[in-house]
Amino acid sequence: MYNILDFTLEELQSWMKENGESAFRAKQVFSWIYKDVWNFDDMKNIPGTLKEKLKENFNIEIPKIVEVYESNVDDTKKMLLSMKDNNLIECVLMKYKHGNSICVSTQVGCRMGCKFCASTIGGRIRDLSAGEILSEIMVAQKFLGERISNVVLMGSGEPLDNYDNVVKFLNLANAEYGLNIGQRHITLSTCGIVPKIKELADLNLSITLAISLHAFSDEKRKTIMPIANKYSINEILEACRYYMDKTGRRITYEYSLVSGVNDGKEDAKSLAKLLKNMSCHVNLIPVNEIKENELKRPSRKTIEAFEEILKSQGIEVTVRREMGTDINAACGQLRRSYLDTQK
Ligand code: SAH
Numbered sequence: 001m002y003n004i005l006d007f008t009l010e011e012l013q014s015w016m017k018e019n020g021e022s023a024f025r026a027k028q029v030f031s032w033i034y035k036d037v038w039n040f041d042d043m044k045n046i047p048g049t050l051k052e053k054l055k056e057n058f059n060i061e062i063p064k065i066v067e068v069y070e071s072n073v074d075d076t077k078k079m080l081l082s083m084k085d086n087n088l089i090e091c092v093l094m095k096y097k098h099g100n101s102i103c104v105s106t107q108v109g110c111r112m113g114c115k116f117c118a119s120t121i122g123g124r125i126r127d128l129s130a131g132e133i134l135s136e137i138m139v140a141q142k143f144l145g146e147r148i149s150n151v152v153l154m155g156s157g158e159p160l161d162n163y164d165n166v167v168k169f170l171n172l173a174n175a176e177y178g179l180n181i182g183q184r185h186i187t188l189s190t191c192g193i194v195p196k197i198k199e200l201a202d203l204n205l206s207i208t209l210a211i212s213l214h215a216f217s218d219e220k221r222k223t224i225m226p227i228a229n230k231y232s233i234n235e236i237l238e239a240c241r242y243y244m245d246k247t248g249r250r251i252t253y254e255y256s257l258v259s260g261v262n263d264g265k266e267d268a269k270s271l272a273k274l275l276k277n278m279s280c281h282v283n284l285i286p287v288n289e290i291k292e293n294e295l296k297r298p299s300r301k302t303i304e305a306f307e308e309i310l311k312s313q314g315i316e317v318t319v320r321r322e323m324g325t326d327i328n329a330a331c332g333q334l335r336r337s338y339l340d341t342q343k
Contacts, residue, residue, distance in 0.1 A: 005131030076324030101150035107157025119156035130168035160196035272313035
């Protein structure tokens with residue numbers, strides 16, 4: 001059985017032809033699915049014989065909503081979803097003036113081992129397929145009853161550790177016959193897998209690339225991100241320059257501020273120096289505290305001082321607005337706490 005959501009239009013057209021059907025049926029089937037009709041029997045203009053064939057060969061794999069947590073401080077909603085094999089994943093919905101945004105997971109768990117991150121605690125269970133990542137948006141859109149126009153790949157998982165599926169997902173999300181989400185409205189965040197950044201650059205997409213930097217030196221980065229043992233900051237920045245040259249897109253650097261670890265004035269100055277000649281944007285994320293470790297969020301004063309130093313050096317910087325702090329909205333926190341309650 002295939003998950004039909006893993007198919008592009010071209011792939012479904014080929015399947016139709018190989019199975020003695022007209023290619024145009026593919027578009028008809030997709031137009032139902034992307035209108036939230038998730039049952040072949042309800043597709044009115046599809047002949048009965050084709051419906052039977054479709055049912056024999058395809059599932060329409062929409063995750064089950066296990067739970068929805070709605071924040072009392074803002075419009076953030078967090079969804080816990082159950083996949084076909086009962087694995088749990090989570091996604092976060094955020095309402096902005098410019099539209100609805102979703103933060104999707106790309107793997108069940110993660111194997112990157114970043115110290116502050118809850119997603120990585122049980123390791124990587126498995127990759128999500130392109131269609132499964134897409135289905136997070138579909139189920140959320142149906143739940144909201146509103147269109148989702150922005151996607152960030154910042155949920156659980158390392159997108160570039162699931163490269164082929166993620167690239168296929170980017171194509172599916174962008175497809176006109178499907179969700180039709182503009183590439184400029186998609187951000188992919190990575191801990192910095194250098195060869196894959198270059199491969200992605202060669203695709204010439206207009207998506208925004210975000211790099212989880214979190215430290216100005218390799219030495220310090222290694223203490224919080226194991227991937228730093230594999231790729232140096234210099235190699236990452238070189239790959240970023242390549243990405244900018246190829247795509248013309250400015251890069252975002254994420255910097256999670258952890259008290260006493262990377263939040264000092266010297267850290268800010270060195271970071272500014274490092275990024276001085278890069279056309280970039282720095283996103284400061286005061287660390288979301290999780291109960292599995294001791295890492296603490298810096299005081300507001302420290303955060304502001306850090307921001308000021310970057311600004312004074314001409315670096316464009318924003319502090320990530322805290323959203324849904326009352327509902328465990330940080331990466332992987334929800335799945336973890338749910339799994340804990342099931343033990
Ligand atoms: N694997 C991708 C996506 C991760 S989530 C990556 O590494 O970029 C998006 C961002 O949130 C990353 O920058 C990640 O390092 C950061 N992050 C994860 N857990 C966090 C926490 N508890 N507090 C603050 N930032 C966190």
